[in-house]
Amino acid sequence: MILNKFSLGTGDRFAHQAKAQLQACMQALSNGIEVVPVWNKSNREHTIIGSEPTSVRQAADSAVKALNWKLPYFCDADHITLATVDRFLAPCDFFTIDVADFIGQPAETSEVDAFVRRHPELQGSIELAGVDEALEVNAQDLRQAAQKFLAATKKAGEVYRKVLAAKGEGNFIPEISMDETDRAQSPVELLIILAALADEGIPVQTIAPKFSGRFNKGVEYVGNVAQFEREFSLDLAAISYAVKRFGLPQSLKLSVHSGSDKFSIYPAIHTCIKRFNAGVHLKTAGTTWLEELIGMAEADGDGLALAKEIYAEALAHREELCAPYATVIDIDPAKLPSPDEVRVWTAEQYTFALRHVPSNAAYNSSLRQLLHVGFKVAAKMGRRYLDLVEANEIVIAKNVTANLYIRHIAPVFLGFNE
Numbered sequence: 001m002i003l004n005k006f007s008l009g010t011g012d013r014f015a016h017q018a019k020a021q022l023q024a025c026m027q028a029l030s031n032g033i034e035v036v037p038v039w040n041k042s043n044r045e046h047t048i049i050g051s052e053p054t055s056v057r058q059a060a061d062s063a064v065k066a067l068n069w070k071l072p073y074f075c076d077a078d079h080i081t082l083a084t085v086d087r088f089l090a091p092c093d094f095f096t097i098d099v100a101d102f103i104g105q106p107a108e109t110s111e112v113d114a115f116v117r118r119h120p121e122l123q124g125s126i127e128l129a130g131v132d133e134a135l136e137v138n139a140q141d142l143r144q145a146a147q148k149f150l151a152a153t154k155k156a157g158e159v160y161r162k163v164l165a166a167k168g169e170g171n172f173i174p175e176i177s178m179d180e181t182d183r184a185q186s187p188v189e190l191l192i193i194l195a196a197l198a199d200e201g202i203p204v205q206t207i208a209p210k211f212s213g214r215f216n217k218g219v220e221y222v223g224n225v226a227q228f229e230r231e232f233s234l235d236l237a238a239i240s241y242a243v244k245r246f247g248l249p250q251s252l253k254l255s256v257h258s259g260s261d262k263f264s265i266y267p268a269i270h271t272c273i274k275r276f277n278a279g280v281h282l283k284t285a286g287t288t289w290l291e292e293l294i295g296m297a298e299a300d301g302d303g304l305a306l307a308k309e310i311y312a313e314a315l316a317h318r319e320e321l322c323a324p325y326a327t328v329i330d331i332d333p334a335k336l337p338s339p340d341e342v343r344v345w346t347a348e349q350y351t352f353a354l355r356h357v358p359s360n361a362a363y364n365s366s367l368r369q370l371l372h373v374g375f376k377v378a379a380k381m382g383r384r385y386l387d388l389v390e391a392n393e394i395v396i397a398k399n400v401t402a403n404l405y406i407r408h409i410a411p412v413f414l415g416f417n418e
């Protein structure tokens with residue numbers, strides 16, 4: 001099983017938008033580019049919503065059938081660990097093995113020694129094709145990186161072998177994620193991590209490092225775009241070196257987590273993947289749930305009323321909702337409008353505040369992030385929420401598809417902007 005060169009991770013919190021999401025990939029196809037969908041939902045999201053991984057599989061299968069999609073598609077057990085992987089084993093064929101918590105845990109000295117001995121090529125000046133700067137690694141750098149990452153790569157091996165035992169060789173896509181941590185990994189560290197993953201025998205097809213800059217949920221990138229571009233191209237060069245040198249799969253590529261709505265870095269990503277003829281996996285989970293809300297508000301009447309109610313509830317439970325996402329959001333409470341203010345908003349005022357159009361003066365990134373983490377409020381409403389989602393399917397679907405296609409697929413994979 002091989003992951004296509006270009007893939008889009010999409011999240012569908014309430015399992016109602018798979019068709020609208022797939023429609024965005026169909027539009028890409030009709031514009032000459034294959035971008036395959038990967039439906040992802042983490043254990044954290046399943047737990048908050050009270051859903052099961054099989055529901056993601058069912059929604060994906062039925063969307064694929066309804067739209068007669070002939071290319072591959074995948075269901076991603078997103079951010080799983082040894083403790084949480086079990087219920088994902090049957091329905092999923094893509095496993096994002098999250099080992100971020102093991103970064104920095106001490107590795108055995110004998111293992112560090114063995115790693116350093118095994119990899120003389122990782123010392124000195126490493127020339128990478130396609131970039132004009134060599135990576136400089138001295139003996140101490142190599143030891144330090146091994147000490148920092150070997151516990152994590154070893155854990156990745158354990159989880160991989162558990163999935164392997166259940167699914168069988170070649171029947172799933174392994175992704176390794178290290179993004180949910182506080183320090184970015186450098187291109188040198190990425191190379192060392194890839195060597196260690198190869199030593200573990202993991203045929204990793206996508207890897208999600210933490211890039212420098214902030215990747216907050218559902219909002220714009222915060223950081224130095226030029227620096228990001230330099231790192232991203234060094235990462236791509238490190239990957240193609242690792243494929244040749246360590247025998248990792250040809251399909252190995254970078255995965256950009258919390259990748260939705262990072263408009264300022266999309267041109268850089270596009271330029272780099274073109275230059276290296278590389279693939280990329282863009283994970284965009286939460287942006288669809290916000291389009292569901294936008295469509296609901298746009299429908300006016302009961303839909304707008306419910307969207308306002310969700311905001312008021314989210315505001316009332318702000319701390320509880322934000323806690324699990326503290327490291328990936330930046331909300332300024334002073335910028336959050338009061339429920340009384342929002343109660344008299346028109347559909348246009350609501351959608352202008354929420355829709356991610358940075359050039360619109362009414363756009364409010366604090367409100368957007370609060371609603372991003374506020375899906376638990378809608379989950380608690382149960383049928384009352386879902387009935388309105390179903391009643392307003394057309395207007396919601398239009399927003400879901402356009403957001404994925406125009407704002408994400410077009411700039412990243414096709415290289416054009418709105």
Ligand SMILES: [Zn+2]
Nearest residue numbers: 177179257258
């Ligand atoms: Zn992630």
